[in-house]
Amino acid sequence: MPSPPPHQLDHGAVLAEVRKVRRAGVVRLRELAVPVLAGVARELPQPPSGDGELPGGPVEKVLRLAVSRMGGGTLQTAAEYSLGLAQGTRDWPAADRRRRAAQVYGVSVERFRKHHEFMVLGQIAEQIVQVVQVAQRDRATAATAATAVAAPADRLPDAHRALHVRVHGRTVPVTVHVHSVDLLRDIDIVVSPSNTYFALPAPYKSSVSATLRRAGARRDATGGLVEDRIHDELGGWAARHGAPGRAALPGTVAVTSAGALAGQGIRRIYHVAVAVPRPESNDYDVQPADITRGVARVFAQLTEEAGQYDPPLRSVCLPLLGAGRGGLTPLESFGALWAAVEAELARGAEWEIHFVVRRHARADLVERLLAGLGEGD
Structure with missing residues (x-):
């Protein structure tokens, strides 16, 4: 029987939880109810033993991976400040993180809140969706390939x-x-x-x-x-x-x-x-x-x-x-x-x-x- 298609992650649901993390910051990540992001963490390959867990747990790993894929520049820098992922900003209040992110774009805090912030957080959510899609494709491809090209027991691959x-x-x-x-x-x-x-x-x-x-x-x-x-x-x-x-x-x-x-x-x-x-x-x-x-x-x-x-x-x-x-x-x-x-x-x-x-x-x-x-x- 063919396996069911992989669950399609909803961008809006991811964005809602990313916005929740922006308000709280990663320093309070373990206290937040973010079931969608927690589910994403379970979708991804587990790190090798001994790598050490981030203070925010697997969800922080997901967020850092997503931000690292944003290609650098002002977008990635603003994303790091928005969530408290930039070095030294982990315990900053939300207002301070927003103010620093606005400075990256050279705009007022109010303009950043109304225009740039939604774009930045939306791009983080988009990267999370893509990360899951890549992981799902890799698993599906490996499973199909293993079935299609499995070598007979009496012959090495x-x-x-x-x-x-x-x-x-x-x-x-x-x-x-x-x-x-x-x-x-x-x-x-x-x-x-x-x-x-x-x-x-x-x-x-x-x-x-x-x-x-x-x-x-x-x-x-x-x-x-x-x-x-x-x-x-x-x-x-x-x-x-x-x-x-x-x-x-x-x-x-x-x-x-x-x-x-x-x-x-x-x-x-x-x-x-x-x-x-x-x-x-x-x-x-x-x-x-x-x-x-x-x-x-x-x-x-x-x-x-x-x-x-x-x-x-x-x-x-x-x-x-x-x-x-x-x-x-x-x-x-x-x-x-x-x-x-x-x-x-x-x-x-x-x-x-x-x-x-x-x-x-x-x-x-x-x-x-x-x-x-x-x-x-």
Whole structure:
């Protein structure tokens, strides 16, 4: 029997509760009756254990996620002040928060209350609705894909999926690799996510960049570190292109060799700055627009140096940037990546495109999204 359609969230009901939070502030969030927002919190994936709960509980997490998706600028800043999410405003009275939000737009408090505030709170509600829709689509897609492509019990799922994708009237080959990034072979360029300081994580961690650092290092016969090649080259690149300790613009691309991964046919690592660290914390933010901008620069860099090698550089492999601790869903990450890939392919580029993911559920999602690109072509 087919599963029932997901519950459609009512924008008006969400907005009513967002306005209630604006009046009370997040400092009183646990005292408020906000059943719709509480239901949204239950819809979203649970954070990894040990992440720590926000003072306002799961509902505050929903509000912060929604505001973080507003694209920055005056709209996001006014939203943060309106709800008490801006640093130091948590316990401000509603009147003070409204006054500060009005200053962001440079208008009187009364004009802000009558005109701007409804727009700001409405946009918060809209982002909450979209967050739920994305979570529902991800779950539905994963469930459908698991049913449609479940492998027989006597066969392991495919680790390499060769697809043919329709892009602007032509068919292009795309390969999806379902394994750790350090198992890739014979690919010219592997893209690695980085923070804006191009500081690599410790090699014992499990992220894409840490895995590449570990795999690219050279070790002696006993396992002792001889050369931390990718780490050292990236540090050299950062020193040559900016003052030590200064952040690069999001979307900047730094290039290093592949270190010991050259033995597997990997020729270059393109490090893309997509993670913007939050001051005085261990957290960072990843914006889809920065991913798109960074991947576009990956192709610009590839175009510039492809002919300098023999044979020329031709293939590039992309992980789902920002879909780990970056906070983006796999669907959001793929959408941001594909915007740049599609633009490059639309101009007739002949690059070989690869994606790498570690989970079969994510591979199923990517495969289904790619399969749907040709519909209506």
